[in-house]
Amino acid sequence: MSRYQVMFKQLSLLKEGCFIPFVVLGDPSLEISIKIIDTLIQNGADALEIGIPFSDPLADGPIIQKSNLRALSNKNTFLEYFKILKKIRSKNKRLPIGILIYANLIYNQGINNFYFQCLNSGIDSVLIADVPIEESKIFYKTANKYQINSIFICPPNADDNFLYNISLYAQGFIYVLSRSGVTGIDKKTLSLSRQFIKNIKKYNSIPLLQGFGISNSTQVKKAISLGLSGIICGSAIINIIEKNLNEEEIMIEKIKKFTNLLKSSTKLE
Numbered sequence: 001m002s003r004y005q006v007m008f009k010q011l012s013l014l015k016e017g018c019f020i021p022f023v024v025l026g027d028p029s030l031e032i033s034i035k036i037i038d039t040l041i042q043n044g045a046d047a048l049e050i051g052i053p054f055s056d057p058l059a060d061g062p063i064i065q066k067s068n069l070r071a072l073s074n075k076n077t078f079l080e081y082f083k084i085l086k087k088i089r090s091k092n093k094r095l096p097i098g099i100l101i102y103a104n105l106i107y108n109q110g111i112n113n114f115y116f117q118c119l120n121s122g123i124d125s126v127l128i129a130d131v132p133i134e135e136s137k138i139f140y141k142t143a144n145k146y147q148i149n150s151i152f153i154c155p156p157n158a159d160d161n162f163l164y165n166i167s168l169y170a171q172g173f174i175y176v177l178s179r180s181g182v183t184g185i186d187k188k189t190l191s192l193s194r195q196f197i198k199n200i201k202k203y204n205s206i207p208l209l210q211g212f213g214i215s216n217s218t219q220v221k222k223a224i225s226l227g228l229s230g231i232i233c234g235s236a237i238i239n240i241i242e243k244n245l246n247e248e249e250i251m252i253e254k255i256k257k258f259t260n261l262l263k264s265s266t267k268l269e
Contacts, residue, residue: 003096003124004149004172007046008207008229017220017266018173018209018230019044021237021259022100024051024064025081026071028245033071035248036241036255037088043256044263047096048088049127049232052081054102059129063235066242078109082121089122098125098151098172103139111142119146125172127151133165140169151175154200154208156192167203174200175232178212197227217265224266233262 001009011018021040026033037048051057053071057064089097099118106114106128118126126148128139133152143150149172154163156177166174176192192210200208210223211232223231237255244251 002149002172003094004047004207006094007096008173011046011230015268017224017228017268018046018207019220019259019263019266020047020049020098020209020230020232021045022049022051022211022232022234023237023241024053024067024071025084026053026074026076027067027238027241028070029074030076030080030084032248032251034084034087035252038091039252039255040237040259041092041095043259045095045259046230046263047098047124049098049100049234050085051234052078052099052101052105054105057102057129061235063238063242067238070245078105078117082117085121085123096124096172097122098127098149099123100127100129103128103131106139111138115142115146115148118148123148125149125151127153127175129153133162133169136169153177156196158200160199163200163203167206170204170206173207173209173229174204176200176208176210176228178210178214192223192226192228194226201227214262217261220262220265224268230266231262 008018023036053068055072057068126143131139136150140150150169151172152166152170153175154166154177178192197208207229209230209232210228214220214231214233215236220231237258240254240258241251244254
């Protein structure tokens with residue numbers, strides 16, 4: 001079984017949902033980024049979704065856009081990113097680790113070389129934020145060659161034809177969007193309909209994770225109650241980083257508390 005399959009099976013036995021934090025690698029620096037990732041793992045992250053910095057992250061709102069720019073300002077190389085990912089893997093043998101990236105970065109590395117580096121660094125999955133299923137075949141084929149799961153995004157207004165197509169390709173989990181648009185913190189309780197979740201499940205049994213706008217325990221509990229397998233949270237964590245750029249100890253402590261809160265909210269009562 002893959003690391004994702006093992007993780008979801010274990011969480012099911014424990015009657016817990018999955019909590020996956022998202023951060024951009026190298027924000028605010030590679031050194032602090034490693035400390036943040038270690039803090040997330042030590043305080044309840046079931047898996048990781050790590051963004052590779054990009055200058056024009058179209059799927060992301062202002063919080064994650066600024067995170068990308070802070071990371072890019074450090075002028076780290078792809079080689080450095082993969083070295084860090086390899087170190088994270090060496091310390092966490094069983095933890096599923098996914099990358100979120102944009103297509104231009106993969107083209108610049110060479111598709112085959114990129115996926116080979118993912119394999120070499122112990123990466124489990126790749127989500128290409130700006131490549132729809134219809135245009136994914138060349139990436140999908142190469143990912144499969146190196147046993148890397150391809151993660152796809154499902155919008156909240158997907159029709160049956162889309163749900164059928166995603167069921168043919170989905171691996172690891174399906175990233176179900178809370179809403180259309182870009183990432184960000186939303187104070188409202190974002191809720192997908194129970195019927196929509198049932199519609200997705202008609203076509204496959206792969207775990208469903210809700211992302212976009214998840215920032216509090218109420219939203220997490222609602223997602224789990226609807227039959228989703230867990231949540232992905234990015235902007236709320238990165239907002240803590242942004243608000244405490246010059247106070248590293250305070251930043252780490254706040255991330256620790258927030259991670260504990262969201263993970264505890266995934267536990268079914």
